[in-house]
Amino acid sequence: MAVVEIESLTKSYRVYHKAEGLAASLAGLFHRRYRDVHAVRGINLTVEAGELVAFLGPNGAGKTTTLKLLSGVINPTSGTARVLGHVPWRRENAYRRRFALVMGQKNQLWWDLPAAESFRLHQQIYRIDRDQYERTRDELTSLLSVRQLLSQPVRELSLGERMKMELIAALLHSPEVLFLDEPTIGLDVVAQYNIQQFLKHYQQQRGITTLLTSHYMKDVAALCRRVVIIAQGQIIFDGSLDEIIGRFGGRKVVTLLFSNGHIPGDLRAYGEVLSAEPPRVKMLVARNAVTATLSRLLEHHPLEDVSVEDPPLEEVIADVFSKAEDIGRRSGAEAAGRLVGG
Amino acid sequence: MRTHPSYLRVLLTFARNSLVRDMTFRGNFLIETLSSMSWVIMNLGFYVLVFQHTPRLGAVTDWGEYAFSWGKYEFFLFLSTTLVINSLVQTLFMENASEFSELIRTGKLDFALLKPIDTQFLISLQRVQWASLGNLAVGVGLAAYSLVRLGWVPTAAQVGLYLLFVACGVAIMYSLMIALAATSIWLGRNQSLYDFWFYITNFSRYPMEIYHGPLGTPLRLFFTFIIPVMVVVNVPARFLIRPLVPQTVSDLTLPAFAILATLVSLTASRYLFQRSLLSYRSASS
Numbered sequence: 001m002a003v004v005e006i007e008s009l010t011k012s013y014r015v016y017h018k019a020e021g022l023a024a025s026l027a028g029l030f031h032r033r034y035r036d037v038h039a040v041r042g043i044n045l046t047v048e049a050g051e052l053v054a055f056l057g058p059n060g061a062g063k064t065t066t067l068k069l070l071s072g073v074i075n076p077t078s079g080t081a082r083v084l085g086h087v088p089w090r091r092e093n094a095y096r097r098r099f100a101l102v103m104g105q106k107n108q109l110w111w112d113l114p115a116a117e118s119f120r121l122h123q124q125i126y127r128i129d130r131d132q133y134e135r136t137r138d139e140l141t142s143l144l145s146v147r148q149l150l151s152q153p154v155r156e157l158s159l160g161e162r163m164k165m166e167l168i169a170a171l172l173h174s175p176e177v178l179f180l181d182e183p184t185i186g187l188d189v190v191a192q193y194n195i196q197q198f199l200k201h202y203q204q205q206r207g208i209t210t211l212l213t214s215h216y217m218k219d220v221a222a223l224c225r226r227v228v229i230i231a232q233g234q235i236i237f238d239g240s241l242d243e244i245i246g247r248f249g250g251r252k253v254v255t256l257l258f259s260n261g262h263i264p265g266d267l268r269a270y271g272e273v274l275s276a277e278p279p280r281v282k283m284l285v286a287r288n289a290v291t292a293t294l295s296r297l298l299e300h301h302p303l304e305d306v307s308v309e310d311p312p313l314e315e316v317i318a319d320v321f322s323k324a325e326d327i328g329r330r331s332g333a334e335a336a337g338r339l340v341g342g
Numbered sequence: 343m344r345t346h347p348s349y350l351r352v353l354l355t356f357a358r359n360s361l362v363r364d365m366t367f368r369g370n371f372l373i374e375t376l377s378s379m380s381w382v383i384m385n386l387g388f389y390v391l392v393f394q395h396t397p398r399l400g401a402v403t404d405w406g407e408y409a410f411s412w413g414k415y416e417f418f419l420f421l422s423t424t425l426v427i428n429s430l431v432q433t434l435f436m437e438n439a440s441e442f443s444e445l446i447r448t449g450k451l452d453f454a455l456l457k458p459i460d461t462q463f464l465i466s467l468q469r470v471q472w473a474s475l476g477n478l479a480v481g482v483g484l485a486a487y488s489l490v491r492l493g494w495v496p497t498a499a500q501v502g503l504y505l506l507f508v509a510c511g512v513a514i515m516y517s518l519m520i521a522l523a524a525t526s527i528w529l530g531r532n533q534s535l536y537d538f539w540f541y542i543t544n545f546s547r548y549p550m551e552i553y554h555g556p557l558g559t560p561l562r563l564f565f566t567f568i569i570p571v572m573v574v575v576n577v578p579a580r581f582l583i584r585p586l587v588p589q590t591v592s593d594l595t596l597p598a599f600a601i602l603a604t605l606v607s608l609t610a611s612r613y614l615f616q617r618s619l620l621s622y623r624s625a626s627s
Binding site for chain 2 (some may be wrong): 013068071072073074075091093094096097100101103106108110112113117118120121124125126127153
């Protein structure tokens with residue numbers, strides 16, 4: 001069953017184009033120049049129940065805007081979307097009771113109060129039965145090991161602890177759909193790992209449909225089988241992480257260990273040399289030429305060891321992003337999404 | 343599953359959480375209470391001075407049917423009504439309305455829009471500013487003192503009508519405030535909100551009778567029929583001061599108009615609020 005259905009969804013903003021300097025600011029008082037920023041341009045996407053999908057893309061690609069549209073926080077310029085059969089931006093209570101949005105950059109808990117007080121408010125607003133509320137709260141606080149922090153004012157918590165509390169607040173009403181916008185931003189490695197593990201466990205246990213944006217490839221690799229790459233407001237890839245490497249990682253990293261300790265001078269003929277520290281050399285070789293290149297190398301040079309790996313995911317994705325930007329620029333849409341967050 | 347929250351319970355939780363917060367910073371709470379109370383008392387001193395120069399206010403009018411003048415303690419009853427209404431508005435809505443502008447600027451309005459509860463309710467009432475209740479106490483005290491000095495004992499019906507029209511007054515003031523706050527969605531920022539609200543509602547602070555003549559009459563008409571702030575205090579105050587038996591036509595028409603003005607203000611401000619949400623852009627990621 002499809003939980004999220006998006007069809008030709010588009011969101012454009014008109015932004016005030018402000019030139020630099022005081023004179024320009026004064027001129028802007030009388031005559032304003034506007035331009036349209038296309039944050040999301042005709043996106044089509046279907047997400048099945050229980051899927052965990054990651055949105056990847058450079059800053060300003062339209063990831064966050066898409067999540068905001070699906071949460072009904074903003075209205076689209078055109079196109080349709082349905083989540084659990086509801087049109088999000090109608091903001092019906094029946095829909096709002098069934099999903100949650102967590103934003104790593106914005107917090108909703110009362111700053112000066114213990115998280116427990118904010119949780120109680122959520123209990124009232126979502127009208128959660130007392131028993132169920134206490135059960136869920138206790139379960140979540142022990143899973144995230146923040147039980148002892150419940151009565152401490154939120155302003156005294158660390159960023160990681162606060163993020164955990166934000167997650168709990170969002171999950172108290174047992175949503176069926178969860179939107180996570182950079183939930184691990186700014187966290188240290190341990191806190192990141194804990195939140196990843198929690199999300200993984202929770203998602204598997206409950207089978208809730210989850211859409212996640214993140215800049216940390218580790219989040220994505222740990223959590224999501226399906227990845228959607230958005231750039232310039234458009235979906236340019238939809239598939240598995242492995243497929244990204246297969247499709248965009250056109251080259252492999254070949255590491256060579258020369259047995260005589262000398263590095264031959266003609267290595268450029270075989271591929272792009274990344275690093276050369278005798279007796280070890282790292283080079284990039286086209287995927288389809290790996291076998292031929294290796295046999296030629298073995299024929300001409302004394303090699304002790306050889307290894308062939310995929311390039312790191314980060315590099316492949318960065319490569320995809322920059323290619324997407326080039327394409328966007330060439331199609332004359334250089335302004336797309338640059339000014340709008342996420 | 344019940345799809346609607348209990349609004350009363352949510353409101354009580356707002357009030358409770360705000361009180362917990364206020365008690366955390368009790369020094370701040372105390373200073374806030376004392377400073378607004380001393381401002382009120384200084385104002386009172388000013389009116390005592392005014393009544394050293396004249397025994398009554400608004401004795402001469404050019405619109406005979408409203409003809410009524412205010413002696414010192416009658417005016418103090420008026421003043422106490424102003425205090426009661428303003429302190430209720432400040433306690434319940436003031437902080438929320440100025441916070442609304444901030445929520446829009448920072449994009450934190452997102453969270454309010456996600457909740458399965460009426461957004462206007464949530465935005466308007468989530469913080470209760472308990473420190474402003476001090477003025478309510480001053481207002482009630484002043485009213486009691488003035489009634490004793492006048493030797494009047496209001497009937498139950500008078501008190502009932504008084505409270506009803508105080509509620510209408512609060513509703514009109516709130517409507518004006520939330521409507522002004524809603525404009526910050528289009529302006530991006532509206533920091534002069536409080537100033538502007540203060541300038542307009544300033545016209546509610548004096549008896550209508552003083553607005554007459556070539557300058558007063560247009561002002562009175564404008565602030566009665568276009569922006570109905572003049573009925574906010576005038577109407578309930580009259581119920582406390584004058585006998586219930588209507589003496590002029592306006593004793594009937596003015597309260598009726600106040601009810602109408604309340605309904606129209608609430609409806610219009612809600613419409614404006616809803617419209618403003620359509621333009622919300624949700625700043626930052």
